[in-house]
Amino acid sequence: MHGERAVPRRRSRGLTMRAVVPNAITAAALCIGLTGIRFAIGGDFDRAILAVLVAGCLDGIDGRIARLLKAQSRFGAELDSLADSLSFGVAPALILFLWSLQDLPRLGWFAALALALCCMLRLARFNAQIDIDAEDQPHKSAGFLTGIPAPVGAGVAFLPLYLWEATGEGIFRDPLLVGPWVVLVAFLMISNLATLSWTSLKPGRSIRIEVIAVVGLFGAFLFLEPWWTLAVISIGYLALLPYGWLRYAKVRRQRAAALRASPDARAE
Template sequence: MNKRREVRGLTLRTLVPNAITAAAMCLGLTAIRAAILQDWDAAVLLVFAAGVLDGLDGRTARFLNAQSKFGAELDSLADSLSFGVAPALIIYLWSLQFLDRLGWFAALAVAVACALRLARFNARIDLDEQPHKSAGFLTGVPAPVGAGVAFLPMYLWLETGNPALREPLFVGIWLLVIAFLMISNVATFSWTSLRPRRNIRLELLLIGALLVAALILEPWIALSIVSAGYLATVPYSILRYRKFRRQRAANKEASSAPERPA
């Protein structure tokens, strides 16, 4: 008796977040095209738009209960392209090509570091050495944030036109630092796990609204401030995580200590 084999495919509900991910990939590819045409404003903004879609696809999948292994793999591939390959090529065409081989080396560092970070996340290796997400920390700088921060010299150049900000040696060193932060075990804040106090939530809403307005009216200044502000939180997050580990070790030691007889 032949049994019918059940073939499982992607449902229409599952396709919605995957379509958003594919759209983010298209934006990353279009950003490379804009850089080839030396349309630097469009190139940077397209990567930023890809980051916005990257934040939406996962939330959409959870909202629709449409998470899938296919979607997770597609998301990693899209992130590697939009936040690794695209920024590397854009910054190379903008500045690093004038440094010849060393400039290409710096561009490769960002692209490869992004791919390694995503592979580490998918494989979930070195879990014992990585900060616990449940405690409000991530391991290293996330790929979309790393791409945004890598553009910091470009933001300032687009705003001021200062040729020193386009100096290939400076830009190359900057990219190497960002590549290191992306693949490091440095503890960084996971913004999705932060829970602000009730008495400041209206103030945070106001700041968020003003930030959106600033991104529309003065995008390069706003992105520069956001990037610099994020980098300023890294030392603080390292100290917070060290404190968390000490407290966890103390609690574990106290729980494992034998009770004294009464």
């Protein structure tokens, strides 16, 4: 899922040639994400956000390319986590600090630190679970994620910035609003809440044409009204969180009922 790619358990003595492509994409995502900090230092927040979003897009394909080429490796997983922590933790934290949070230097820096730290903690937790079977991870075995993914967390943390760009209203730049929002997103990233993954979002055959149309329209809106579109996507994702919790609770109940009805459970 996104950039957090699984790796085979066997160890490789070196980096294979076919592993160069996905790892080069990961390195590009890292450099582009950090370049967003440079843009923010110069006050160009439009391109700062764009850099992080492009890094997120690259992060979404490097793992898939690695699996397609059968080039998964421990090196790639470690590089991917390092890139994610910098592109979706450090970079968004500094961008938001330079944009708004620096007006409250102490509390604002605390909020920025929370975002960077929680992103790193999330990725460390993922790395610690790489060698654990999916059956021993309830959320993963059911096709769900634990907490908000790092790239999504970075994108959602930018919501006040999207609204400020779209409306020009100073209220969205108020550090008293931005700070608590950033801290909330940070803790959602390391929470134990079940969230929807791509594998759990499978539209029925009867509406797949409509889904393609909606995605196509959103692509057009990204060019026509990028800030409003990004804001709507962020709000839509947040609105899906309760649905994900309820859906996972249903799956958990079904599993518990199936376990109670199994022959082994009846024998006990």
